Amino acid sequence: MHTFAPEVAPVGDSLFLSALVGIIPLLVFFVMLAVFRTRAQTAGAAALVVAIVVAIFGFKMPADFALLSATQGAAFGLVPILYIVIMAIWLYGLTVRSGRFEDLRSIFDLVGHGDIRVQAILIAFCFGGLLEALAGFGAPVAITATMLMALGVKPLKAATTVLVANTAPVAFGAIATPITTAAQLSGLHAEHIGAIVGRQSPLLAWFIPFLLLFLLDGIKGIKQLWPLTLVVGVCFSVAQYFCANHFSYELTDIVAALVGMAVAVIFMMFFKPKGADEARERMGIEKPKAAEKLSGARIWLALFPYILLVVVFGVAKLVPAVAAGLKATDAHIPWPGLAKGLVDADGNPLKSGVFELPWLSSPGFLLLLTGVIVTIVYSVCSSGDKFTLTPAEGVKELGATIVKMGGAILTIVLVLALAYVMNFSGQTKSVGVFLAQTGPMFALLSPVLGWIGTAVTGSDTSANALFASLQNTAATGAGIDPNLTVAANTTGGVVGKLISPQNLAIAATAVNLPGQEATILRKVLGWSVGLLALLCVIVYLQSTPVLSWMISGLN
Template sequence: MDLFTATTDAVGGSAGLSALVALIPLVTFFVMLLAVKARAHTSALAALTAAVLVAWLAFGMPLELALLSGTQGAAFGAFPIVWIIVMALWFYELTVRSGRFEDLRRTFDRIGGGDLRIQAILIAFCFGGLLEALAGFGAPVAITATMIMALGVKPLRAAVTVLLANTAPVAFGALAIPITTAGTLTGEDPAHIGAIVGHQAPFVAVLVPFILLWILDGVRGLRDAWLAALVIGVSFGVAQWWSATHFSYELTDIVACLVSLGAAVLLLKAWRPRGARRFKERLGLPVGEAEAGEPLRPVRVWMALLPYLVVVGVFAVGKLWTLGADVPRALAATDLKVPWPVISERIVTAEGTPIAGATYTFSWLSSPGTMLFAAGLIVAVAYTLFSEGGRYRLGIPTALAQIWVCAHRMRWAALTIVAVLALAYVMNFSGQTVSVGVYLASLGGVFAFLSPVLGWLGTAVTGSDTSANALFSNLQHTAATNAGIDPNLLLAANTSGGVVGKMISPQSLAIAATAVRMEGQESEIFKRVLPWSLGLLLIICALVFLQSTVLAWMIP
């Protein structure tokens, strides 16, 4: 039985040349997407083919192992990723089919002071951040994109808005799993890593609401509603810093989202942004209803908000509840761990032990997708029983039928996600991804500046900050130790860099495109978000470099 061990200098014995060749699959994807203007799933399949060929011909991985690596990635892409996203879309569709979404729109209209720009920020940034804190894995983008588009924001603008909003919360997403992963793999205290991330991510958080205003309404939006952006961004950033440093890094995003939402509500009781009516007119929306003050009874408000109260409650129990019974532990105990055939036996580390990533976990009950399904069933029952004389009656059969409708609607996005995850696994198992990281780490002292790039790259490839930390945490730790830099700083930098890489991930692009019904136009979304991703990455790189030198006092 032939064993395979990935090396980082497989091409000509050179780390630099290996890193250059390893970039071929990624270059293939973006060239196909932008230059050839192929659809995302076609681009992803082309990049996957390139990754298999590079693994086989350049990195010396047996062809059958390269192909089997891709099958494990495809399985992970199908479940839990695609499962989560289908459930997220289905969950939103329940509110539409029940007729409650119009009430939800009017409720956010009240909360946002009648200004669609503020509503969009509250939904994408605050509410989306809360979903990221509890679920992650694409659910926030899928849910908030559909909500914002339903408010009247154009599809492309809605997609770009939610992708930009899904940045600062990502570091602490899904109960800070990315940070916990980094600590577990390196033996460092994840609470300390989280505290450092809490001194980096807030700088992005403060900027994001201003960027969202610019995307939504340009200079006019900034001029009219800058105070709301400032209050939302600063309150989120301060709460993020406080919770990560002094309270709980796992609950950081939950605290930050609730604080920023509360701060916005208090602000809007005493202040109203200008230009709200003119913005609606520019979108071609009616402007008389909200101003007329048509009564919206409290019961309708609560029923409109019910789905999102339920989803927060279900995730809170499934992820946090430990009183009397440890629910998260009980759910995790049902996970089925399956050593991937052949891969788990033939791909080994330099020490000759099987690699950790060769085990596929089928989290059928603990998956966020299953929790969304449970929340959806609760909502469907509630909307069936409390239909106010049949006006909002949904019906269980109608609700369940929408699952197939949502699955069929995102079939091409699902293919893209499956192909991208297959690509990521081939690149990871063959050594392509790590070879790029090792080369960057070899650049010496300047690596403090470049370290966030690894997190950015890893998240862009996999669509997950957790996966980026799994890929590069040990590398960051070793490079920092050799360079005389605090390892926790670079572990935090990997996490913070990843948050601005998620928006350009093919997985995220496919999810956003599907949510706003722009399937096949992922390249248009990518061109809009790429400059923002690179600009924010530069800010994080500069911040980390300064924290490793003149701003070292900032590190807790």
């Protein structure tokens, strides 16, 4: 059996040429999306073909290995990625079909005093942050986008708003899986990395509510609601810093999201926003009927799916015995042709040749379990014609959700196939190693690696899997604290997720704009690059005496 060991500089024995050739598939993808405005499926298919050609002829990967890499990536796109997204959208669909979502909207309306801008911040930033903390992998974008749509926010605005909002909690998403992964692959301590991320991410997170308000209602909205956005953003950020440094980095986003939401509710008891009706007119949203007075039972049932979601994920992730039991069911499948064929420089098989299939530990299963329980509870608690949901209707809603995903399924499968071909052939690593050849200035560029990795894979966890070890090696060689650059890889991924094709496809599907990924990309690309530039400056200054005090005193 033949083997393949990825090389860093296979093109003309030149790292520069290898990196230049290795980035071509990404350039093809983004140029087709942003310049030629093709459908994401078309761009993904073209980029995948280019990546396979580059892998075979540029990076000397056997043709069968390149094709098999694509199949493993496609499988990962189906499970767990699409599994999670479909279940997340289905759970939301159950609340709509049952009629309970209208009550949830009334609750947000009550808290926000009828101001849709307040409701949008609560949903996209606070509630979305909680979902990211528990599920991640696109679920927050899918759920909050559909919720904003139901409130009347226009599709394109809803998609851009939730994508920007999703940047704040990504570093600590899915119970801080990105940080745990980075520690495992770099050999550093997760608590140390998490503490530094907790001194980087909040510097961006406090600003996100202002950006959301600007996207929703422009400068006038900021003038009218800046006290609320300031309080929510600052409290969220302070909670992130405190929890990551003094409590538990795994629970950082849960604590920050709950603090942000609680502060918003309390603040709105004393702060009465102005211009709510005018804002609706500017946003092209009709004024809804006065919120119906809800009984305690109706409030409870409207909130039940999301309270249950927190409980299910909390138990599954935070109770060691349960987490270990679920994890034990994961299937480890040696991918045919790759399990023993992909090797390192010493000829040892790489772990990447084994496909991990999470049966019960996947957030998709936990969302499915939540949805089944919600269906049962809602069917038992049906009352008259207004609130009805039978198990048969729950199954029909699941089928409708899968049909609705349509082109997004193909897009996500193609994008993940692209990522795996680039990763397994060495294309991504060549680009990363090239960026690492900048000596002390590497700190300035270290977030770019996380940005690239997350933009390609759609996952901050995957970006850390790609580059955490590289960040450690490069930083050590350059005389920089490796904990700083590994943390920067994580934080860089936060703003990279904003332009991830996977997330773009999820957002476009959730707001019923299939094929409009390129339009959404143009709306968010500038913000992603701008936030990345700011982060690069922060990380560089943290590597110098100017801001080194921010990360000093950590062990």
